[in-house]
Amino acid sequence: MVFKCQEDSFLKEFTSKVLKCEETKESIVDYGKITNFEGYQIVLENTILFPAGGGQPHDIGWLDNIEVLQVLHKGDEALHFTKEPxxxxxxxxxxxxxxxxxxxxxxxxxxxxxxxxxxxEYTLPTTSWWLGAEESYVEVDASSVSENVIRNVENRCNDLIRDAVPVNVKFCKANDPDLNEAHTRGLPKDCMDTIRIICIGDIDENMCCGTHVTNLR
Ligand SMILES: [Zn+2]
Structure with missing residues (x-):
């Protein structure tokens, strides 16, 4: 399922019907910090609250005036964690x-x-990344990266940011001829229906479930 937050990542308010409300004791994990929790997990028809995934932490927000402390993606559903049913x-x-x-x-x-x-541009593929409240990092497949490369990459990125290169979301079906082999390699079966590709100008195309800005600036 493509959630509303993935169709329009700038929607700040949305109405939707409650489909399920179940008790849960699953912990809250926020920026890697685990907190015990006892409350409810709520499924709605659709959601603008992003469920944690692809390295991006979950949103927090409200359902009416009830606080949502965590949103998790399970199967085809987004579970909204609340203290009240x-x-x-x-x-x-x-x-x-x-x-x-x-x-x-x-x-x-x-x-x-x-x-x-x-x-x-530097044959340094990303092996993992982390998005935190205070710091974020990208881990690359190399034992060291020279100061010179770091400076050049920084300058190159800043140039593209100054150019306000557009960032677009493209939706494809798994059998779309537009979709090359690299895009679908290793995709889990349940993701094979609709595929979301984030395009940064003509610089990059990458499968991703996350929410993105509309241009680099
Ligand atoms: Zn991504």
Whole structure:
């Protein structure tokens, strides 16, 4: 399922119906910090609250005035963790803690840019990345990277940021001829229906479930 937050990552308010509300004792994991939790997991018809995935942390926000402390992607559903239950069938207004989300969007698009330049221009493929509240990093497949390369990559990225290169989301079907082999390699079966590709100008195309800015600036 493509969630509303993946169709329009700038929606800050949205109404949707409650489909499920179940008790849960699953922990809250926020920027790697684990907290015990007892409350409810709520499934809605659709959501603007991003469920953690692809390296991007979950959103926090509200369903009416009930706080959402975590959103997780399980199967085809987004589970919204709350302290209070909501009645099935009610329509609620979703709101996002926008400052946190926008920071994630900027950092996630930044990671795509940095990883693309490192890989395409310096043969330094990204092996993992981390998006934190205070710091984010990209791990590359090399034991060391020279100061010179780091400076050149930084300058190159900053030039592209100054140029406000557009960032677009493209939706493809798995059998789309537009989709080359590299895009679908290693894709889990449940992702094979609709594929989301984040395009940074003509610099990069990358499969991703995350939310992104609309241009690099
Ligand atoms: Zn991504």
């Amino acid at each position: 909501l009645a099935i069938g009610t329509t609620v207004t979703q709101k996002i803690q926008w400052e946190r989300r926008f920071d994630h969007m900027q950092q996630h698009s930044g990671q795509h840019l940095l990883s693309a330049i490192l890989e395409k």
